[in-house]
Amino acid sequence: MAQLYYRYSTMNAGKSIEVIKVAYNYEERGKKALVLTSALDNRYGIGKIISRIGIEKEAIIIDDETNILSIFLQENVKQKMDCVIIDECQFLKKHHVEELIEIVDSCNVPVLCYGLKNDFKNELFEGAYWLLVYADKIEEIKTICWCGRKATTNAKMIDGKIVKAGEQIQIGGNELYIPLCRKHYNDGRIAE
Template sequence: MAQLFFKYGAMNSGKSIEILKVAHNYEEQGKSVILMTSIMDTRSGKGRIVSRMGLTRDAIALTKDSNVLEIVKAKNPSAACVLIDECEFMTKDQVLEATQVVDDLGIPVMAFGLKNDFRNELFEGTKYLLLYADKLEEMKTICWFCKKKATMNMRMSNGKPVYEGKQVSIGGNEMYYPVCRRHYNHPPMLDEE
């Protein structure tokens, strides 16, 4: 039975490498997958899923106007699985379209992304995936400053934490640290590491 999965975690929790692993496992068995990602992440070009370990794949670049259901119908309505990276950038409509892929086409959808932004607020896609997903799975990583589980994302600018600003600013380790709640609220001085 097809289901909608939401696999979330802080920065550096291995979401992109996991999506690439899942795609490989399906394809190794001769099963087709449809890979999607947000057009907003342009660090390695549009429509690319890139892991910090260096693995990369082409994917369909979703814009705010993209219709997930129509893309699947046009690309391969008998795909074995739909895999969506950077799903926090999905709209409410796109999350609902993903539920239609599951319910109407019988294709499982696995969405991978952040739960919360650097201000500790939910993204639109995250909010609706938390509401509509059949299965939720936390992908874990450790705090940049200690051994605790990281549950938050700290945005950095000039070596200092940033707690205000626009929700989306694309970056990697140079801009975001996965942190525990304690270090989100009381970050150590970076020169004291």
């Protein structure tokens, strides 16, 4: 029986490499993975999932208006899809998650979603909220703070200081965000 998976973490935990690895595992066994990513994350080009260690994978881009179920059904006619894998799932909207549920429940195809849970203000993203509500399996991909504790927050840094106000979505990498444990996020300390 297919399930909806939500695998979340902070920045720099290896989510994109995990997406690429899972897609590769399916494809190596002769299976077809429908790989999707958000149009918002264009740091490395549009329609590409690129890990920080340099491995990349082409992906279909989705935006707020995209109907994922329609894309799945169109691609499934061309070639049977064995799974759906989504990177940057925090940017999904409620209707996207409902479409993923339909793929799982009506088409019996597993859907694996990878992304952040909370933003730099420690608030849930919309996609994270609905995945926490509906996912059959929720798993954390762990990484650590500079102190060695488990990182649970994505701190936004400007001029070497943590910022906790502003627009929720600002695309960036190591130059803008750092994973921190709760203690150092609350203290505002980004290093010893």
